[in-house]
Amino acid sequence: MLELYHAEPVANSMKVLLCLKEKKIDFVSHYVDLMRFEQHEPAFVAINPNGQVPVLVHDGAVITESTVINEYLDDVFPAIPFRPANMVDRAHMRVWNKFVDDVYTPALSMIGWHTLVRRIAVNIEKGKLAELLARIPLKEQRDKWATVAGDSFTEEQLADSKRKLGISVQKMEAMLKNSDYLIGNQFSLADLNTYSNTASLDRLFPDLMNPTATPCVIAWVERMNARPGVQAALAMPNKVPDALRVFGA
Amino acid sequence: MLTLYHWEPNANSGKPMLALKEKGVAFESHYLDLLNFDQHSPEYLKINPNGTIPALVHDDLLLIESTAIMEYVDQAFDGPQLTPSDPYERWRMRWWMKYFDYYFAPSLSMIGWSVFVGPSVRERDPDELRAKIDRIPMKERRIAWQKAIYNTFSAEELAESGRRLDLGILKIEAVLTRRPWLAGETYSLADANAYNTAYALPFSRPDSCNDEKTPHLMEWLRKIYERPATQSMASMGRTTLVSRMALLAR
Known part of the structure; x- marks a missing residue:
């Protein structure tokens, strides 16, 4: 049996949802409501002690870390492969995935926490917040909640994140100049892992992503949006109130 | 070639x-x-x-x-397989490499840059150093060099890196209590990856990583140190860094 614990079809949850949908693999979906902090509840922490989504459970084996989960899915369900057969392309795919995890996603995440999570955090009553923070297993996550509930990130930190987003989207533009997909002109885990970050970046930062500056990235998002797997993933539950939707569908 | x-x-x-x-x-x-x-x-x-x-x-x-x-x-390339054939063990291998690359190694690296890299170059001509820093292509690397040379890692940053390392040491010890290698029953890329970061832990974090507190981690380091491939790699070292590896000799 294959089960996925996930939140909205956004960010890291989306990476794995997309991979499963594109591979046409059936799975049992367990929606974890981040707005209600279900990821820090004892029942979920018993599955993933770090209290983070997504988590894949395959015949009882717990598989974590979205990028590594997608490599696992490609190992176990190779019928529709998402890693280039050419080893050099495969290495380039992993370098890109690492860049996404190390630079692109943390930069976008900081801005997401500042603009979206902050609106939730500042409305939580102080005593209640302390109680919620105490349940968070990872110190890094606790610190992030405390940061956005307080003075949030500095202008300098946010500007540096925006700079990194600019570098990320420019890198993509160069990769897509002569290619429909990010690596080796073939749909791969690189595209799956990058979609959620990029799908709405033009609305968030039109100065970084627009038809003049990044025509190839815009065309790539349209190409991705047309895929049945992407549409199926986007149709998964999304309980985030409209007012709080900064990225994603 | x-x-x-x-x-x-x-x-x-x-x-x-x-x-x-x-x-x-x-x-x-x-x-x-x-x-x-x-x-x-x-x-x-x-x-x-x-x-x-x-x-x-x-x-x-x-x-x-x-x-x-x-x-x-x-x-x-041909040669011994360093990736497990079982997909679950393969996931473990990649999970550990991700953990080292994203979390453990950067923490150790910050301390290494503060106690070794910075002091090794700090005494050189300031103008020459500034010129060397100016030509670094990546902003992140420029900042790391500036912090190392001018010794501006904050006490808070260094303490946080220390906390992460001590947590990581316990995590590695726990997993090696259950199995001989990080991914499972066989030596894999995860062990080769981790060794290059972890070999000096008994030297740099002696209070957290030692025969008494982390016997499985110590045994794992020694087993890797004894492998002919590790010995051959170590012989390519030119500075005193690699001499710390010899502390693993039984």
Whole structure:
């Protein structure tokens, strides 16, 4: 049996949802409501002690870390492969995935926490917040909640994140100049892992992503949006109130 | 033609060195002196515009990022398999490499840059150092060098890195209590990756990593140290860094 614990079809949850949908693999979906902090509840922490989504459970084996989960899915369900057969392309795919995890996603995440999570955090009553923070297993996550509930990130930190987003989207533009997909002109885990970050970046930062500056990235998002797997993933539950939707569908 | 551009058999440079040695793949070694800023020289930037090491050049193709290079080496060449065949063990291998690359190694690296790299270059001519920093292509690397040279890592940052390391040491000890290697029953790329970061822990974190508190971690380090591939890699070291490995001799 294959089960996925996930939140909205956004960010890291989306990476794995997309991979499963594109591979046409059936799975049992367990929606974890981040707005209600279900990821820090004892029942979920018993599955993933770090209290983070997504988590894949395959015949009882717990598989974590979205990028590594997608490599696992490609190992176990190779019928529709998402890693280039050419080893050099495969290495380039992993370098890109690492860049996404190390630079692109943390930069976008900081801005997401500042603009979206902050609106939730500042409305939580102080005593209640302390109680919620105490349940968070990872110190890094606790610190992030405390940061956005307080003075949030500095202008300098946010500007540096925006700079990194600019570098990320420019890198993509160069990769897509002569290619429909990010690596080796073939749909791969690189595209799956990058979609959620990029799908709405033009609305968030039109100065970084627009038809003049990044025509190839815009065309790539349209190409991705047309895929049945992407549409199926986007149709998964999304309980985030409209007012709080900064990225994603 | 296979050329590896690398520094000492340590951290990121050591990762592909050890994978190549374990595979028994012959390669041309191109040593770059990190403390002389060779990795930012115009000649090297022609090869790798990021100015980072290691880099592997296979025929006319450039490969960067040490862990991705390790996976490439294992798949592209004959020799012992360093990736488990079981998909779940393979996931564990990649999980541990991700953990080291994203979490553990950067924490150890910050401390290493503060106690070793910074002091090693700090006394040089200030104008020369400034010029060397100015030509670094990546902003993140420029900041790391500035912090190391001018000793501006904050006490808070260093303490947080120490906390992460001590947590990581317990995590590694716990997993090695359950199985002989990080991914399972066989030596894998995860062990080769982790060793290059972890080999000096008994020296740099003696209170957290020692025979009494972390016997399984110590045994694992010694087993890796004794492997012929590790010995062969260690013999390529030119500075005192590698001498810390000899502390693992039984």
